[in-house]
Amino acid sequence: MRVGVACGGTGGHVLPGLVVAGALKARGHDVTLWLAGKTIESEIARRWDGALEMVPAAGFQEMSLLSSARAALSLFRSFCECRRRMKVHPPDVLLAMGSYASVGPALAARSLRVPLALHESNAIPGRAVAMLGPLAEAVAVSFPTAAPRLKGVRVEHTGFPVRPQIEKLAGAGRSWAGDFTVLVMGGSQGARILNESAPRAMALARVSAANLRVVHLAGPAWADRTRDAYSGLGIPAQVHGFFQDMALLYGRASLAVARAGAATCSELAIAGLPALFVPLPWAARDHQTANARAMAEGGAADMMPQALLTEERLAEYVVNVYKNPDDLQKMSAAGRRLAVPGAAQKIAELVERIGGG
Incomplete structure (x- = not known):
């Protein structure tokens, strides 16, 4: 079966798309990735050894009339180019991962009567999935809370497809004995508020938690100054601009302080x-707030709005959970109850049903 996977635009769409594409390829299908030619895609695309189509597209990132008109024109051009290319060797089914860059391939597929499947990563559906939903055979969702917002659409709760090495952590044990390691991460580019607040907050927390250690993913532009901040405060911290082996960090950490993107959650x-x-x-x-709220309501996490974040409040929170490992154990167990292992295979099975393969 020929399968197209449209997952360009952002790392939060490319990475899960690549995971599902790999699962489909392993199941014997001929898979083509459809990307948008963005810089963030280039490193990820190098991991793909199958067919690849690059079609530029732009999203609606600003609300001005001029910027919206430009984005609409870009998407129309993307649709036309995708249709031209897709018409030569049309797929049996197309999976779109929900970014603006998937709109062109998705509309091209439907114009050629190719069945369409969608995946929505967040607890609140984005514009692309909301618009394309009525055209799709089914929408796979990571958060069950997204389903009621997709009216008149067949929805399946498949979970979010994570990398195989992270999938292996599903059955791994976890202990809070020994060093208490806080993993601070703000996404691929880092988060300024965390980079500026965490060093001082960890210094305050370490007064009550002598064995506290920090691993901080600050983003490439912030790594040096964040490292200097910890060093100046005498805090044992490993600071990285980027770290490839996230499974290693997750396995060693005691607590994460993070943004609430779908992949992270x-x-x-x-x-x-x-x-x-x-x-x-x-x-x-405001999809990150919705993601965080879903995790918090499930007992797997706590949430602190950025407007309320201070060094003192962050330090107080860290000390509180440090002193209550039973609470951490309950949160860990709740997280695993919310998790959906095998999401990539579930989505691959959905694609096969839709494509008749």
């Missing part, structure tokens, strides 16, 4: 790693 749940989420307040449709 899903990976922490599978790893059984308790978290304090500080959602990005200007994320589209």
Whole structure:
């Protein structure tokens, strides 16, 4: 079966798309990735050894009339180019991972009568999935809370497809004995609020938690100054701009302090790693707050709005959970109850049913 996977735009769409594409390829299908040619895609695309199509597209990132018109024109051009290319060797089914870059391939597929499947990563559906939903045979969701917002659409709760090495953490044990390691991470580019607040907060917390250690993913632009901040405060910290082996960090950490992107929420749940989420307040449709709230209501995490985050409050929170390992154990167990292992295979099976393969 020929399968197209449209997953360009952002790392939060490319990475899960690549995981599902790999699962489909392993099941014997001929898979083509459809990307948008963005810089963030280049490193990820190098891991793919199958067919690849690059078609530029732009999203609606600003609300001005001019920027919206430009984005609409870009998407129309993307649709036309995708249709031209897809018409030569049409897939039997197309899976779109929900970014603006998937709109062109998805509309091209439907114009050629190719069945369409969608995946929505977040607890609140984004614009692309909301628009394309009525055209799709089914929408796979990571968070069950997304389903009621997709009216008149067949929805399946498949979970979020994580990398195989993280999937292996699903059954791993977790202990809070020994060093208490806080993993601070703000996404691929880092989070300024965490980079500026965490060093001083950890210094305050270490007064009550002598064995506290820190691993901080600050983003490439912030790594040096964040490392200097910890060093100046005498805090034992490993600071990285980027770290490839996240499974290693999840396995060693005691607590995560993080943004609430869909990938982060899903990976922490599978790893059984308790978290304090500080959602990005200007994320589209405030989806990070919805993601964090779903995790918190499930007992797997706590949430602190960025507007309320201070060094003192962060330090107080860390000390509190440090002194209550039973609470951490309960959060870990709750995370694993929320997790959906095998998401990539579930989505692959859905694609096969839709494509008749």
